[in-house]
Amino acid sequence: MDALAGQVIVFTGGGAGIGRSVVSRFVAEGARVVAVDITDAVVDLAAEFGDAVVPVVADVSTWDGNRIAAQTALDRWGRIDVFVGNAGITDGACPLEEMAGDQLSAAFGELFGVNVLAPMLGVRACLDALVASSGSVILTGSFASTNAAGGGVLYTASKHAVHGLVRQLAYELAPDVRVNGIAPGVAPTRLRGTTSLGQSVSDAVLDGTEQALPLQEVAPVSAYDGVFTMLASRTESAAMTGSLVTVDSGLSIRGIAKPGGRVQADAVS
Ligand SMILES: NC(=O)c1ccc[n+]([C@@H]2O[C@H](COP(=O)([O-])OP(=O)(O)OC[C@H]3O[C@@H](n4cnc5c(N)ncnc54)[C@H](O)[C@@H]3O)[C@@H](O)[C@H]2O)c1
Numbered sequence: 001m002d003a004l005a006g007q008v009i010v011f012t013g014g015g016a017g018i019g020r021s022v023v024s025r026f027v028a029e030g031a032r033v034v035a036v037d038i039t040d041a042v043v044d045l046a047a048e049f050g051d052a053v054v055p056v057v058a059d060v061s062t063w064d065g066n067r068i069a070a071q072t073a074l075d076r077w078g079r080i081d082v083f084v085g086n087a088g089i090t091d092g093a094c095p096l097e098e099m100a101g102d103q104l105s106a107a108f109g110e111l112f113g114v115n116v117l118a119p120m121l122g123v124r125a126c127l128d129a130l131v132a133s134s135g136s137v138i139l140t141g142s143f144a145s146t147n148a149a150g151g152g153v154l155y156t157a158s159k160h161a162v163h164g165l166v167r168q169l170a171y172e173l174a175p176d177v178r179v180n181g182i183a184p185g186v187a188p189t190r191l192r193g194t195t196s197l198g199q200s201v202s203d204a205v206l207d208g209t210e211q212a213l214p215l216q217e218v219a220p221v222s223a224y225d226g227v228f229t230m231l232a233s234r235t236e237s238a239a240m241t242g243s244l245v246t247v248d249s250g251l252s253i254r255g256i257a258k259p260g261g262r263v264q265a266d267a268v269s
Helices: 017-028 040-052 063-077 101-133 153-173 221-232
Strands: 008-012 032-037 053-057 082-085 136-140 178-184 190-192 201-203 244-247
Touching (some): 008 017, 008 101, 017 032, 017 040, 017 221, 032 040, 032 063, 040 053, 053 063, 063 101, 082 101, 082 221, 136 153, 153 178, 178 221
Parallel strands (some): 008 032, 008 082, 032 053, 136 178, 178 244
Antiparallel strands (some): 190 201
């Protein structure tokens, strides 16, 4: 368990869900992590992992939030090897026709601020240090990065934009910094909604999700740890840049008649 020995990682959205699980794995693999979150749930990580995790409570849709996170890593450990842009919010799968026209600009600004602007700000804040370390970037996309109906119009457009960011930044930063993404399908978390649409939090797993997946089960949040670790590793993914790795229990290859070829008929809802 030393795939990331000595690496310094700035990780957004580390307070809950997929991010919290990955931060735990990164520490187990020998990394030191600045874990950033808008909630103070990240503060517990320091109690759990001691000096290996420095929590930063900040809004990553702001320049200051990202600047402070990067500076914290540099002040504490003098380098940054990986930036992970993982913080995200949802639109609760709200269709365009259910949003009032005068709500849309605020909702767009809020959701794109977290899902698209934040990873851009984070990469910018860490950029000099990433170039100096020949480091890498990992962005959390989604099934919705390449498919419709993984969210509403705002979420889907934002996650398609994350795919664009992965590809464009991989181009712009080559050969010095590798840039890759991960596209989860459905993880058992409670994503924050878009407050300007009046949303609070919602379960990512809907009734019937399990039966719709070719692999017939909703994987735990820890299902993503291994791929994040591989992409953060200097050796295990040395030839990868510009890739969006799908980790979706087969959601993007499900069939029409039944979700998977060997799924029993009585399992299909
Ligand atoms: N849960 C799923 O089914 C699913 C599927 C595909 C992609 N994703 C993506 O995975 C990533 C992680 O989401 P999750 O499912 O673990 O949800 P989560 O809500 O458990 O984790 C997201 C974290 O981001 C933090 N965050 C939100 N806005 C922030 C901000 N402005 N500044 C700082 N931190 C902020 C939240 O407080 C939370 O701790 C997101 O990018 C999400 O879009 C999730």
